[in-house]
């Protein structure tokens with residue numbers, strides 16, 4: 764699925780980058796800017812940032828669930844990332860008004 768229309772980045776690419784970052788350091792805070800940097804891309808309109816945050820949360824939780832010895836060892840999501848999700852970082856989705864649509 765295409766997540767970032769500006770840079771043509773798919774969810775598969777984002778998930779791979781997140782897993783690679785977690786393999787380097789499972790306890791680091793992964794933020795969307797790190798994902799873009801690893802892909803050698805720049806966030807342009809930021810419309811995809813909320814979706815990237817959701818993918819980071821999903822993949823990080825999945826990673827820790829797979830590597831934890833017991834379900835109690837799975838750490839909660841990082842508060843800063845949850846705050847980013849709550850805030851709806853990225854502003855307007857895709858940075859465009861709805862008036863541009865032809866249909």
Ligand code: FES
Nearest residue numbers: 767769807808811
């Ligand atoms: S949709 Fe990702 S930067 Fe615009």
